[in-house]
Amino acid sequence: MDREIAASAKHEEAVFSSSEDRIRAGQGTISVAGSPIVSRQVLLGRRKVWIRYGVESLFSVLFPSDCRICSVPLLNVSRLPVCPECLAGIHPVRGKVCSICGERVLSSYAATDDDGLRRCPVCRRIDRPFERAVAYGSYDGALRELIHLLKFSGVRPATRVLGRMLAEAIGTVEPTLEKRSVLVIPVPLFKAKRRQREFNQAELIARAALQQLAGNRFQLASDILQRTRDTHSQIGLTSHQRRENLRGAFAVARAQEVTGREVLLVDDVYTTGTTATECARVLRKAGASKVWVATVARTLKLASKNAEIDGDIAEPSFKASEFQGSKVEAESDETDAVDSRDFETLKP
Secondary structure (H helix, E strand, O other), X not given: OHHHHHXXXXXXXXXXXXXXXXXXXXXXXXXXXXXXXXXXXXXXXHHHHHHHHHHHHHHHHHOOXXXXXXXXXXXXXXXXXXXXXXXXXXXXOOOOEXXXXXXXXXXXXXXXXXXXXXXXXXXXXXXXXXXXXXXXXXXXXXXXXXXXXHHHHOOOOHHHHHHHHHHHHHHHHHHHOOOOOEEEEEOOOOXXXXXXXXXXXXXXXXXXXHHHOOOOOEEEOOOOEEEOOOOOOOOOOOHHHHHHHHOOOEEEOOHHHOOOOEEEEEEEEEOOOHHHHHHHXXXXXXXXXXXXXXXXXXXXXXXXXXXXXXXEEOOXXXXXXXXXXXXXXXXXXXXXXXXXXXXXXXXX
C-alpha cells in the first residue's frame, strides 16, 4: 500500500493554461521537471524595478521638484536636486593651459620652455609662491551653479560630486609630489562667516575628495591655516586692491606642523589667484617646503561657453546617476566675488 501511495505521489498534472484548464503533461513528474525559464531572482529584480519606478512616479506627482540648474522637472527620487543631464554637461578642462597657474594660453605661448613647462604671460614675469595650481573644470555653466548650490543654498549632497571632481584635479599633481605624507589644508573662512554658514565648503569638498583617493598619503589639517580677520568683497577691486584686502588676513596656527612639509591647498574656486597666492605665501613663510593648489573650478579668461577646446569636447569622468539622492536648503551670504579680468602679480 505504501508503495502505491508513493508512486501515485510522483505523478502530477501540470496546469499551463491561464483559463485554469488542466492540460496533462504526459507522465511528467515534479521530481524530473526542469528549472523554470525565469528564475526567482530575475522575477524579484523586475519587481524591484517596477516598485522603484512606481515610487518615483508617485513621488514626482506628490512632491514635484525641478532641477535647480535648468528647471526641468525631476522624475526620480534624488537627494541632489540636479538632473542627470546637467551633471553630464560638466566637463573637465582640456587644451593648452599654463603649467603653473592653469590659465588658458594662446597659441603664441603654447610652446614649452627649456624646463618643459608651458607658462602664461603672467607666470613668465613673476614667481608664484606655489608650485602649481590645478582645477577640474571651468567656472561657468552647470559647474558654477553646482558650487553656488552648496555655498549659497546649503545643498550639501552636492559635496560628493564636487569632491569627486577635486579628487581628479589632485590626481594630476600627485605624481609630482615629493613627500610621502602631504598636508591637505582647506582655505579657511572667517569665524563669523563660518558660524553663519555652519560649514566651510572648501573643507567639505576636501573631505569628500580624500575619500575618493586611495591610500593614506594625504592628511587633512583643517585648523592649521586660519583667517584672522574678515575681508571685504573683491568685486570691482583692482589687483593691487585685492592684494591689500587680503594682506594679513591669514595666519598659521601651528608652524611646527607645517615646517618641512609639502602642503596641498584646496578651495572650491580659483578666480584671480589672489586668495591662493596669499595663503601659499603665508604657508611658505611658516616653513612649508612646497605648496600646491587644487580647486574644483577655475575662472578661465578664454573659456568657451560650449566647453569645446581644440575641436574636442571632453567627456565627464563620472556617471551622473551616481550622485542622485533629500534637499537641504539654508540661505547664506555671498562670499568673495569673481572678477576674471584681473591678472595676479603678487610675488612671494
